[in-house]
Amino acid sequence: EIVMTQSPATLSVSPGERATLSCRASESVSINLAWYQQKPGLAPRLLIYGTSTRATGIPARFSGSGSGTEFTLTISSLQSEDFALYYCQQYNNWPRTFGPGTKLDL
Amino acid sequence: EVQLVESGGGLVQPGRSLRLSCAASGFTFDDYAMHWVRQAPGKGLEWVSGISWNSGSKGYADSVKGRFTISRDNAKNSLYLQMNSLRAEDTAFYYCAKDHAELEPPYCMDVWGKGTTVTVSS
Numbered sequence: 001e002i003v004m005t006q007s008p009a010t011l012s013v014s015p016g017e018r019a020t021l022s023c024r025a026s027e028s029v030s031i032n033l034a035w036y037q038q039k040p041g042l043a044p045r046l047l048i049y050g051t052s053t054r055a056t057g058i059p060a061r062f063s064g065s066g067s068g069t070e071f072t073l074t075i076s077s078l079q080s081e082d083f084a085l086y087y088c089q090q091y092n093n094w095p096r097t098f099g100p101g102t103k104l105d106l
Numbered sequence: 107e108v109q110l111v112e113s114g115g116g117l118v119q120p121g122r123s124l125r126l127s128c129a130a131s132g133f134t135f136d137d138y139a140m141h142w143v144r145q146a147p148g149k150g151l152e153w154v155s156g157i158s159w160n161s162g163s164k165g166y167a168d169s170v171k172g173r174f175t176i177s178r179d180n181a182k183n184s185l186y187l188q189m190n191s192l193r194a195e196d197t198a199f200y201y202c203a204k205d206h207a208e209l210e211p212p213y214c215m216d217v218w219g220k221g222t223t224v225t226v227s228s
Contacts, residue, residue, distance in 0.1 A: 001168055034214035036151070043218035044143075044151060049206055055216055087151050091213040094165040096141075096153040 002026050002090050004099035012105045015078050021102045023071040023088035032092035035064055035073045038085045038101075047086075048073065078104075108132040108217045110202045115222030118192055128185040128202030128219060136160075136180035139205035139212040142187045144198035144224075154200070155187065156212025163211045170196075192226045199223055 003026040013019050023033065031051040036044040046055040048064040051071060061076040075082055083106050088099040114126040126142070142154040155166045155176040164176055175188040185202055200222050203215035 043201055046216045049214050089214055095167045098151045098153060101150045
């Protein structure tokens with residue numbers, strides 16, 4: 001199976017700053033990569049699919065880039081509601097797999 | 107409003123079986139692939155299984171292959187997960203999720219249920 005890794009495990013940032021989260025696949029997943037946000041006690045929310053397409057209702061401050069094995073989620077100007085866990089997920093191969101997550105910390 | 111409601115979770119002994127259900131509403135169920143995703147207490151997300159809109163394509167995580175079976179009944183707008191030979195490590199919160207793309211294999215999930223808890227313990 002494709003193993004997804006994310007770095008850093010925790011990213012400490014301040015509101016208004018830019019956050020860059022990384023996701024790496026153990027082999028190429030083309031652009032078949034999604035990002036999710038999860039807050040405590042809630043189900044995950046789809047942010048990005050196809051590496052760079054924002055899901056419905058996702059603000060423009062969230063952007064995704066990359067291809068192959070290296071991907072990035074960028075949050076251009078952090079809002080207080082953005083402090084959460086972020087997961088990447090590949091859907092190029094079976095089984096679909098998630099990364100371990102990056103916690104965005106205040 | 108798109109809604110997914112899971113049921114069937116509970117406490118079960120190791121080696122026993124459990125069947126999860128997910129009732130879907132607010133969208134054309136038979137146009138979308140569906141997924142099960144789980145999250146052990148304090149841990150990250152683990153994709154468990156996915157099924158295409160017409161049940162023609164199914165996939166499983168290595169950790170559940172041969173023990174879990176995903177199915178759907180489009181006439182009932184329902185998704186199922188039959189879990190056999192349960193282990194302590196299957197203890198988790200199980201989410202039902204809708205795929206984001208119409209008439210495609212299971213890719214990624216744009217709508218999630220609130221989940222149901224499965225605890226495997228003697």
